[in-house]
Amino acid sequence: MTIGSLQQSLASFAAERDWEQFHTPKNLxxxxxxxxxxxxxxxxxxxxxxxxxxxxxxxxxxxxxxEMADVFAYLLRMADVLELDLERALADKIEVxxxxxxxxxxxGRADKYTQLGG
Amino acid sequence: MTIGSLQQSLASFAAERDWEQFHTPKNLxxxxxxxxxxxxxxxxxxxxxxxxxxxxxxxxxxxxxxEMADVFAYLLRMADVLELDLERALADKIEVxxxxxxxxxxxGRADKYTQLGG
Amino acid sequence: MTIGSLQQSLASFAAERDWEQFHTPKNLxxxxxxxxxxxxxxxxxxxxxxxxxxxxxxxxxxxxxxEMADVFAYLLRMADVLELDLERALADKIEVxxxxxxxxxxxGRADKYTQLGG
Amino acid sequence: MTIGSLQQSLASFAAERDWEQFHTPKNLxxxxxxxxxxxxxxxxxxxxxxxxxxxxxxxxxxxxxxEMADVFAYLLRMADVLELDLERALADKIEVxxxxxxxxxxxGRADKYTQLGG
Numbered sequence: 425m426t427i428g429s430l431q432q433s434l435a436s437f438a439a440e441r442d443w444e445q446f447h448t449p450k451n452l453x454x455x456x457x458x459x460x461x462x463x464x465x466x467x468x469x470x471x472x473x474x475x476x477x478x479x480x481x482x483x484x485x486x487x488x489x490x491e492m493a494d495v496f497a498y499l500l501r502m503a504d505v506l507e508l509d510l511e512r513a514l515a516d517k518i519e520v521x522x523x524x525x526x527x528x529x530x531x532g533r534a535d536k537y538t539q540l541g542g
Numbered sequence: 543m544t545i546g547s548l549q550q551s552l553a554s555f556a557a558e559r560d561w562e563q564f565h566t567p568k569n570l571x572x573x574x575x576x577x578x579x580x581x582x583x584x585x586x587x588x589x590x591x592x593x594x595x596x597x598x599x600x601x602x603x604x605x606x607x608x609e610m611a612d613v614f615a616y617l618l619r620m621a622d623v624l625e626l627d628l629e630r631a632l633a634d635k636i637e638v639x640x641x642x643x644x645x646x647x648x649x650g651r652a653d654k655y656t657q658l659g660g
Numbered sequence: 661m662t663i664g665s666l667q668q669s670l671a672s673f674a675a676e677r678d679w680e681q682f683h684t685p686k687n688l689x690x691x692x693x694x695x696x697x698x699x700x701x702x703x704x705x706x707x708x709x710x711x712x713x714x715x716x717x718x719x720x721x722x723x724x725x726x727e728m729a730d731v732f733a734y735l736l737r738m739a740d741v742l743e744l745d746l747e748r749a750l751a752d753k754i755e756v757x758x759x760x761x762x763x764x765x766x767x768g769r770a771d772k773y774t775q776l777g778g
Numbered sequence: 779m780t781i782g783s784l785q786q787s788l789a790s791f792a793a794e795r796d797w798e799q800f801h802t803p804k805n806l807x808x809x810x811x812x813x814x815x816x817x818x819x820x821x822x823x824x825x826x827x828x829x830x831x832x833x834x835x836x837x838x839x840x841x842x843x844x845e846m847a848d849v850f851a852y853l854l855r856m857a858d859v860l861e862l863d864l865e866r867a868l869a870d871k872i873e874v875x876x877x878x879x880x881x882x883x884x885x886g887r888a889d890k891y892t893q894l895g896g
Contacts, residue, residue: 425629427545433636441643442650446705449606450585450593450808453578454704456613457811460571460578461697467568468690469682469888471826475568479624488567489626493635495574495617496628499610506597508607510614511543517611518551525559532560534823564823572686572822575693579815586808587770587800590707652705661865663781669872677879678886685842686821686829689814692849696807696814703804711804715860724803725862729871731810731853732864735846742833744843746850747779753847754787761795768796 427511431504434497452502459494466491545629549622552615570620577612584609663747667740670733688738695730702727781865785858788851806856813848820845 438444466487467475479485503510524537533540556562584605585593597603621628642655651658674680702723703711715721739746760773769776792798820841821829833839857864878891887894 425633430632437636440645441648446652448590448593449596450588450590451704453582453585454700454808457578457582458697458701458704460575461694464571464575464690465694467571468687468694470568472566472568475566478567489631490635492621492626492628493631496632499613503610508610510610513607513611514548514614515543517608518555527558530559534564569822572690572818576815576819576822579812582808583812586805586812661869666868673872676881677884682888684826684829685832686824686826689818689821693814693818696811700807700811703807706804708802708804711802714803725867726871728857728862728864729867732868735849739846744846746846749843749847750784750850751779753844754791763794766795770800
């Protein structure tokens with residue numbers, strides 16, 4: 425399974441149901457957000473420690489897996505509709521962030537790069 | 543660039559900065575949501591039609607690309623921390639959805655599967 | 661019903677169930693986001709025009725009302741826990757925005773204030 | 779400052795700038811979500827304990843106040859556009875939740891009402 429073949433599956437799924445009319449970037453951004461909201465709900469009352477073992481509970485693990493798949497689906501679909509190469513975009517972003525967050529300045533700090541000094 | 547190698551880059555990036563302490567699933571779910579919020583802001587005042595040509599404007603295109611990369615980054619990082627196979631999860635979800643949304647019932651309808659009858 | 665009395669009701673509700681332990685600002689921010697996600701889901705496939713008549717459908721109207729109440733509940737609860745005067749904060753923000761968005765520059769434009777020139 | 783007078787201020791602000799065209803319920807739901815995302819970002823790397831003292835830092839306190847005001851603004855504006863009485867909706871919701879979450883069953887538990895048994 426590659427990103428490209430998953431996007432192809434999602435595109436066929438939409439085309440077979442005449443759903444392309446709904447899949448504008450605006451609507452897909454909303455759908456992505458809605459799925460993120462469902463994912464967040466699973467974690468909202470857990471402590472950070474509890475969240476690290478969430479997959480030990482089969483019921484919760486299945487929900488996490490399903491919601492993350494939904495987020496991924498809308499993200500891939502949106503990238504496809506926008507003709508945006510998501511893997512390339514992320515690889516580029518990681519490079520940019522290497523410059524913004526030098527390891528010796530950012531070590532152990534959750535600050536934004538604008539606050540790192542240097 | 544595969545999902546696995548991007549996850550490896552993100553893991554190294556975090557390890558080099560001693561950021562693993564911040565990357566609990568709970569915190570990553572929040573970060574994912576925050577990035578989705580930034581993505582949605584680009585589209586909030588656009589009409590659906592305007593949203594389909596958002597990539598024609600280089601300034602907006604760069605913002606969309608960057609925010610989608612951020613969403614993707616936190617999604618991949620979260621999957622890695624949870625040891626969850628995102629591509630497998632999505633492939634499985636598409637199969638489940640084929641059963642929930644039969645093409646002949648779902649055609650042209652944006653309803654939830656519970657409302658499709660059949 | 662005032663904001664203060666609603667906050668008092670929400671505080672009692674939480675106290676009676678020993679839920680104060682869960683109501684940290686971090687957790688409440690997550691819960692707020694989760695409810696926003698459910699609200700967005702109602703609107704994601706609607707056109708902007710369809711969204712303006714969403715209250716004509718009694719089933720959808722009830723969902724909108726319920727999700728907006730949930731968003732409001734977590735927002736009020738969070739403000740209460742942070743001892744933040746939400747009405748004062750908003751009144752102040754409106755004043756600030758009068759300066760950022762002069763009517764003669766912002767008329768009919770959905771741009772951020774940094775792009776308004778002047 | 780009451781909800782009604784704040785909504786009146788927000789409506790005038792929009793009318794003076796000819797922004798009513800942008801304020802469809804769909805768009806306002808997106809804007810609300812975007813502001814929630816900015817609020818969540820403040821808390822994403824904080825521990826729950828750190829989040830309880832977020833207002834002790836004047837810089838962070840100002841950001842929290844501003845983002846919560848923005849969330850409140852779009853929630854009030856959306857309720858106004860939908861002609862929905864937010865205070866009544868919340869008061870009703872609290873009553874419904876008293877039935878769903880009996881204190882003796884829900885005490886100290888962050889479970890959904892469907893899991894409370896009883």
